Amino acid sequence: MFQNIISRFDPTAGTLHGGALVTRRLSDLRGIFADEEAYRRALAGGDPVVYTVESMEPGDGDGDLHYGIGRIMPGRIGDEFYMTKGHLHAWRPAAEVYIGLSGSGTMMMEDEATGESALLPLEPNGIVYVPGRTAHRTINTGSEPLTYIGIFPARAGHDYGAIAERNFRMVVAASEAGAEAIERERFIKMIRERSPE
Numbered sequence: 001m002f003q004n005i006i007s008r009f010d011p012t013a014g015t016l017h018g019g020a021l022v023t024r025r026l027s028d029l030r031g032i033f034a035d036e037e038a039y040r041r042a043l044a045g046g047d048p049v050v051y052t053v054e055s056m057e058p059g060d061g062d063g064d065l066h067y068g069i070g071r072i073m074p075g076r077i078g079d080e081f082y083m084t085k086g087h088l089h090a091w092r093p094a095a096e097v098y099i100g101l102s103g104s105g106t107m108m109m110e111d112e113a114t115g116e117s118a119l120l121p122l123e124p125n126g127i128v129y130v131p132g133r134t135a136h137r138t139i140n141t142g143s144e145p146l147t148y149i150g151i152f153p154a155r156a157g158h159d160y161g162a163i164a165e166r167n168f169r170m171v172v173a174a175s176e177a178g179a180e181a182i183e184r185e186r187f188i189k190m191i192r193e194r195s196p197e
């Protein structure tokens with residue numbers, strides 16, 4: 001009955017002892033960054049780890065929960081910060097709780113039906129509640145690794161397809177204020193104007 005009910009994590013390293021590890025390198029993130037030229041240049045120089053997720057799946061019943069700890073390394077591709085692929089939950093009504101542990105970052109959320117976006121801080125001692133039917137992506141806007149815990153229904157599942165197809169409507173880019181959200185189309189136009197072919 002009481003199996004897999006405790007675990008230990010390291011909030012600074014962003015590791016979960018005994019968790020299943022997923023590692024995403026830059027080459028796994030093709031099509032995620034808006035500045036394709038900057039992505040190609042970065043990849044030509046190496047294939048660094050951009051983020052890892054270690055997750056625990058104690059049970060798969062209707063009422064069970066899964067959870068994981070994410071760690072996003074600091075870095076940028078062009079003006080865009082290192083970030084996760086982003087996803088919707090395969091079971092759309094599933095919500096998720098994110099708990100910031102270390103570093104500083106933001107969470108981009110986008111309502112699937114309306115396209116409405118919100119950029120929210122994800123920081124130590126901060127919690128972000130992601131409602132169901134909301135695409136979400138985590139972004140490291142700081143200079144240290146960003147670590148956080150995510151807790152979600154066991155049956156949520158991950159749907160990366162919709163994001164891979166059209167990406168998020170907004171891009172989070174470095175600015176004088178630190179980070180700002182810009183419409184993707186406007187951002188791509190700005191890049192093209194800056195570096196004419």
Ligand SMILES: [Fe+2]
Pocket residue numbers: 087088089096136150152
């Ligand atoms: Fe999620």
